[in-house]
Amino acid sequence: MRIEVVAVGTELLLGQIADTNSAWLGEHLAGAGIASHFHQAVGDNHRRIVLALRTALARSDGVIVCGGLGPTHDDITREAIAEVMNVPLRRDESVVAAIDALFSSRGRTMSPSNLRQADVPEGATIIPQTKGTAPGLICPVGHKVVYAVPGVPYEMADMFDRGILPDLRQRMVERGETTGVIASRVLRTWGMTESGLADVLADHIAGLDVSPSPSPSPSPSPSPSPSPSPSPEPVTAGAGGGATIAFLASGIEGIKVRITVRADDDAAASALLDDEEARIRTILTAAAGDIVFGVDDEAIEHAVARALSVDGLTIGLAESLTGGLASSRLVNVPGASHWLRGSVVSYASDVKFDVLGVPVGPVVSEDAARAMAEGARRVLGADVGLAITGVAGPDPQDGQPPGTVYVGLAVDGRDTEVTAFSVPGDRARVRQYATIAALDLVRRRLGRRSQPLR
């Protein structure tokens, strides 16, 4: 079963919003063993939405069209689907009632424009709305199908799980398709470049390319360079379970190594992923030490939480360069209140002096980073103090060029250490790199060997 995602909205083409829905849908389709070989985006234009849907139906078994179901005049996905189905739109009174009820429950009256959301192509099945006002649609087109969901991410996700996925599984059964799974696992690393990772793993990847299923000890290829031939794509990997490896530099999320396998069921896929993960961890550790800080959705802040929890430590931050970015990452972790005391964002120099007790002097310096880390421990009453100071740019500060970063780490019962390094990029990237580098330092210094939270 091959499903193409079509995102509708001129704002996507004009670049006023990034298309995160297609990414979410692609991830969850793959998780269900459904291939998604192409995504499209198209504007709020009737003729071109129709063309995009026909193009997608021609090269896929079905389409999920996302967006253009809203209440405003530029939401015309309903009309386009009706033309592709060659049927008229009919106003569905049950949907009208549902929208009316939703507004009443919020103590508001339904606006006239919301009525358009009750127009349904003849022959389509409704996916009832629970979070928003627009219903989803299941629209048969010959033996293929067009699913329509709203562009609001949490409405889209809810309707995919509740309405689309069950319908897709039913169709796969009817087609006699094995509902195998394509499973993927991401190892998140910090400390090596993307091409450095690629070179370290080149022999291993070359071995995967030639063997359909991972062998306990892949025979190194004669050439150390990666195979120049197109590598198998995860979505088309043989049922033998041959793993594929890909790399992705992701800023504050680190540099990701993605392992993808295909298997008959989740258990088999999980076993294949475990084997491959173990092999890759061995190779990376031998080459560069403990650079894997997390797995899948485990961001650097989760790694810090784990490192602190091992010994039941609390942390307090002193941020200058990053302006609160580091602490705003840490509060993403559920239960952060158990180990996060807080952060003193000392953007003005005299706040560093007066609140954190930093000696008057250059604030982008080893001494300032040390005093900030110890000040954060003292002021916030934490076991661990983490300080980040540096130069975001574009101009130098204290004679230091943009990208200069000092990270101070004060731990109860240890000597305070300061690490200095330089990161590339503009203001935003310097802050992102400084944040992940500082948080990774906490992980390395406090954590036992990084293990996935499973």
Add this chain to the structure above:
Amino acid sequence: MRIEVVAVGTELLLGQIADTNSAWLGEHLAGAGIASHFHQAVGDNHRRIVLALRTALARSDGVIVCGGLGPTHDDITREAIAEVMNVPLRRDESVVAAIDALFSSRGRTMSPSNLRQADVPEGATIIPQTKGTAPGLICPVGHKVVYAVPGVPYEMADMFDRGILPDLRQRMVERGETTGVIASRVLRTWGMTESGLADVLADHIAGLDVSPSPSPSPSPSPSPSPSPSPSPEPVTAGAGGGATIAFLASGIEGIKVRITVRADDDAAASALLDDEEARIRTILTAAAGDIVFGVDDEAIEHAVARALSVDGLTIGLAESLTGGLASSRLVNVPGASHWLRGSVVSYASDVKFDVLGVPVGPVVSEDAARAMAEGARRVLGADVGLAITGVAGPDPQDGQPPGTVYVGLAVDGRDTEVTAFSVPGDRARVRQYATIAALDLVRRRLGRRSQPLR
């Protein structure tokens, strides 16, 4: 001239990264008066990249393919383009030398896999790399063209400006096309829902739909509901300059009202946008007051910076719920050090008590918000103190449900005020809404009437 963007990378289809490059390219193509009616994403699969390129070439005049030029084995865009051009790849020694020089300048040695980045389809022109190792490519296909750029956003952007845009303009001249511009302006609002905005502007939009160019006083349509017929899409709007309006809810960025016009040159487009912006501001102000906080790229933090600068005030924050998110937004503004003192991220209750002097008691309350705001002013030595406390969820706190937010605002010489409200969504969305709502409060209380920074 119609250009289709094709983003290459299995990670896009598997949803491990959102495609921000296509958004950037779409925005900059439109700014140059070049239509982009479709975007595609395709995986690291040779056959399907070829198919995506051929599909794009069939419905557009040219293609910008983004990604798959990297050094690793899954970067195969070069091979796919060569097949579409029906030519072999040749290793370009000038590119080899450039890559070698780049590595040397960084004191590193070129890795073997980087050599693949020197493979160029026969007949293609090179866009020399300045920031990365992969060159861009200009590949003629009959009378059409395929441009290839790396997926690294800042490398992509640099090559678009330096190599692609000049080539596109030359082709438009050769085609005798008027290089008119499609210009867009976004009014960022906070305080009304998307459908509320749509209803308030419905008559105005209906007037735009029927008149090719904006009339000083658009005749209200008989029906208050938006025209059910497909609205003109910006990219196809008549040269008459007829404006089109679209809405976009963008979380911490507010709810956007996008105005798009087409004109012969930037000056004419700017005049049309000025007229339309004035009309819409008048309608919105009459309906809901001062809800427009920014224009185009002016985020809420820029509005706060403007509001503070009017009277030369400084601000200090006390953040609990938002964990540093509000201050990390404020440091995005160049020159923030002139008015931002810092933030006390008091995540633990006793940090609120000990550092900010909040009376011991419930920390999600009007009293706590007031004391936090005054504590932030005192501790950070600021003219204005802004406090944000509340419940991110999923569990209630201090007997208050998730989504409860208290914002305290302490201003030198005024009574401290506390505003309580409730926002929907999960932990992340609650924090985002709380942050923009709190920063918008600063803008409304301190700012003169919001004017665009131009």
